[in-house]
Amino acid sequence: MIRLQNIEKVYRTDTVETLALNSVSLDIAKGEFLSIMGPSGCGKSTLLNIMGLLDAPSKGQIRIDDQKTEGMNDKQLAAFRNKKLGFIFQSYHLINDLQVLDNVELPLLYRDTTAKQRRELAAEALEKVGLANRLKHFPTQLSGGQRQRVAIARAIVGKPEIILADEPTGNLDSAMGNEIMEILLNLNRNDGTTIVMVTHDENMAHKTHRLVRLFDGAQVQ
Amino acid sequence: MFKHLFKLIWNKKKQNFLLISEMLISFMVIFAVFTLVVYYYSNYKNAMGFDYDKVWVINYSNSVKSTRADSLSLFYETLKQTIKSMPQIEDASFVSSNSPFSFNQSNGGVEYKKRHLNSVDFFTADNDYPNVVKVKVLEGRWFGKQDIVYKNKPVVINQSLKEEVFGKESAIGKILGNEKDKEADKMRIIGVVADMKIRGDYKPAGLGLYNRLDTGSFKWIGTILVKVRPTADAAFESRLYKTVSNAMKESNVEIEHLDNKLKKINQVSIVPAIILLVVATFLIINVALGLFGVLWYNINKRRSEIGLRRAIGATGKSVSWQLVSESLILATISLVVGSFFAVQFPLMNVFDMPATVYIMAILLSVVFIYALVLLCSLYPGKQAAAIYPAVALHEE
Numbered sequence: 001m002i003r004l005q006n007i008e009k010v011y012r013t014d015t016v017e018t019l020a021l022n023s024v025s026l027d028i029a030k031g032e033f034l035s036i037m038g039p040s041g042c043g044k045s046t047l048l049n050i051m052g053l054l055d056a057p058s059k060g061q062i063r064i065d066d067q068k069t070e071g072m073n074d075k076q077l078a079a080f081r082n083k084k085l086g087f088i089f090q091s092y093h094l095i096n097d098l099q100v101l102d103n104v105e106l107p108l109l110y111r112d113t114t115a116k117q118r119r120e121l122a123a124e125a126l127e128k129v130g131l132a133n134r135l136k137h138f139p140t141q142l143s144g145g146q147r148q149r150v151a152i153a154r155a156i157v158g159k160p161e162i163i164l165a166d167e168p169t170g171n172l173d174s175a176m177g178n179e180i181m182e183i184l185l186n187l188n189r190n191d192g193t194t195i196v197m198v199t200h201d202e203n204m205a206h207k208t209h210r211l212v213r214l215f216d217g218a219q220v221q
Numbered sequence: 222m223f224k225h226l227f228k229l230i231w232n233k234k235k236q237n238f239l240l241i242s243e244m245l246i247s248f249m250v251i252f253a254v255f256t257l258v259v260y261y262y263s264n265y266k267n268a269m270g271f272d273y274d275k276v277w278v279i280n281y282s283n284s285v286k287s288t289r290a291d292s293l294s295l296f297y298e299t300l301k302q303t304i305k306s307m308p309q310i311e312d313a314s315f316v317s318s319n320s321p322f323s324f325n326q327s328n329g330g331v332e333y334k335k336r337h338l339n340s341v342d343f344f345t346a347d348n349d350y351p352n353v354v355k356v357k358v359l360e361g362r363w364f365g366k367q368d369i370v371y372k373n374k375p376v377v378i379n380q381s382l383k384e385e386v387f388g389k390e391s392a393i394g395k396i397l398g399n400e401k402d403k404e405a406d407k408m409r410i411i412g413v414v415a416d417m418k419i420r421g422d423y424k425p426a427g428l429g430l431y432n433r434l435d436t437g438s439f440k441w442i443g444t445i446l447v448k449v450r451p452t453a454d455a456a457f458e459s460r461l462y463k464t465v466s467n468a469m470k471e472s473n474v475e476i477e478h479l480d481n482k483l484k485k486i487n488q489v490s491i492v493p494a495i496i497l498l499v500v501a502t503f504l505i506i507n508v509a510l511g512l513f514g515v516l517w518y519n520i521n522k523r524r525s526e527i528g529l530r531r532a533i534g535a536t537g538k539s540v541s542w543q544l545v546s547e548s549l550i551l552a553t554i555s556l557v558v559g560s561f562f563a564v565q566f567p568l569m570n571v572f573d574m575p576a577t578v579y580i581m582a583i584l585l586s587v588v589f590i591y592a593l594v595l596l597c598s599l600y601p602g603k604q605a606a607a608i609y610p611a612v613a614l615h616e617e
Contacts, residue, residue, distance in 0.1 A: 045615065049615075052532065054531070054532055054610045054611040055609075055611040074536050074537050075536050075538075078534050078535060079534065081532060081533065081534055082534025083534075087529075087533065089529075089614060093525055093526075093529040095229075095526050095529075097229055097232040097233050098228065098229065098232065102225070102228060105225075106529075106530070106533055107534055109222055109225055110533065110534035110535055110539070111534070115224065
């Protein structure tokens with residue numbers, strides 16, 4: 001589903017050159033739930049951003065669903081992200097000025113859908129994460145766990161084949177973290193969604209199919 | 222997408238209120254400026270209606286002691302003949318003090334079939350007036366010797382007054398006045414002349430009515446208009462001055478040129494417009510900087526949202542378009558409210574200006590505000606498009 005070949009990422013400033021990823025190669029199968037672990041600054045998020053086409057590698061190739069992503073222009077990349085990928089972030093990235101339902105609808109705004117379809121799909125996604133009764137709430141009226149569930153609903157509303165989660169339980173207590181993990185496991189199990197999750201939590205990582213460890217930008221496991 | 226943007230704007234109404242108010246105030250100021258500009262321009266485009274070139278104004282203080290109208294009339298007619306006999310003079314005419322480009326006014330009302338019209342300029346002039354200022358007689362005739370004796374006072378009106386009262390009908394022979402007026406006080410229209418912009422290039426001709434100068438008028442008349450030939454120079458002006466001064470020993474005599482008077486009166490008209498324009502320019506610069514600053518600030522405040530939108534499928538262009546659209550929607554709200562107030566001006570006939578002037582000013586102000594908002598939001602929008610999603614999302 002996702003194939004990374006010799007990915008290298010170098011951040012350059014006028015005086016310093018930092019190697020964030022060093023020749024990382026990874027094959028992620030369709031329906032796999034993979035977790036990435038490693039100390040802070042080891043390149044986990046950079047790797048996830050590259051998989052999510054939010055950042056371009058300095059070297060190497062990425063193929064997602066057998067499609068080469070090099071050479072795609074901004075419009076093609078945006079459309080690809082919209083259809084194939086769903087994102088979950090540690091700090092949720094919800095728009096506080098929009099109600100829960102409107103937040104979940106967001107990815108569909110960039111597709112050819114009617115308002116009615118968007119409403120229905122968003123309500124369905126929210127039901128899936130157990131927030132059917134919070135449609136008209138604003139994010140500020142929700143707990144951290146509920147906000148993350150809204151973010152998950154937003155990630156799955158467009159029915160993407162891949163979900164990229166960057167420390168989805170990082171801001172939550174263990175009970176809420178477990179709830180979120182359960183939702184992700186269900187998505188993987190029931191819908192066959194491929195999930196790549198960056199985490200610091202060993203327990204969460206061990207619940208996934210495979211664990212990849214990074215250290216100083218290189219894959220060590 | 223528009224519904225989504227409206228929702229976003231509505232949910233941020235408190236933050237947007239100040240921006241909308243700023244745009245609304247700017248619109249009203251711009252509307253005032255454009256109203257003045259359009260009004261002045263539309264007046265400027267209209268023909269002057271008469272020839273002021275080589276026309277001199279002789280102003281004198283009436284010091285002739287005779288109380289008998291006939292003697293006065295004889296004296297001034299003799300003076301006029303003396304002036305007309307000078308080789309550089311084409312023609313001369315006695316006129317009331319509200320002569321072209323003079324700052325004087327003489328207003329009154331007229332009535333026709335119980336309809337009363339205020340603010341009509343009343344002029345008094347003798348039979349030679351059209352020969353001096355070359356005003357066109359459009360209907361009927363100007364005053365002549367046959368008007369010395371009359372049942373109803375003969376008057377000539379200008380085209381604006383004719384159209385206002387009679388529309389497309391002919392005005393000749395119509396009687397102006399109240400039923401209670403004596404027959405001699407009622408006014409019979411004998412002619413219609415072209416509108417004369419006597420207040421300069423930028424002011425309208427207004428409604429005008431001309432009375433014939435009679436022997437009794439010389440008691441208060443103090444102006445002679447003379448049309449001079451191209452050969453008339455400063456030496457001639459000096460001779461003319463001496464001729465008039467010698468005839469009226471105790472009078473203060475002053476000779477002015479109509480073209481110079483036009484420049485003066487134009488300056489007086491245009492100065493308030495220039496002041497308003499300068500004030501408006503500073504205001505617009507402030508508004509533009511304010512708008513630019515707010516939009517720039519918004520982008521920095523919304524980096525996370527912009528990063529998220531890019532991640533879930535928005536292109537750089539669509540993010541930029543979204544921010545520009547939001548500004549334009551805010552501008553539209555301001556303009557709808559502003560236009561509601563602005564449209565009251567033509568509806569309530571405020572300042573007695575033509576409705577077309579207000580409508581044109583509203584349209585120009587709307588275009589101007591949209592252009593200003595577009596200009597101020599384009600660069601911040603471009604900056605937003607350049608935000609790198611991975612960086613923006615990581616910052617949060």
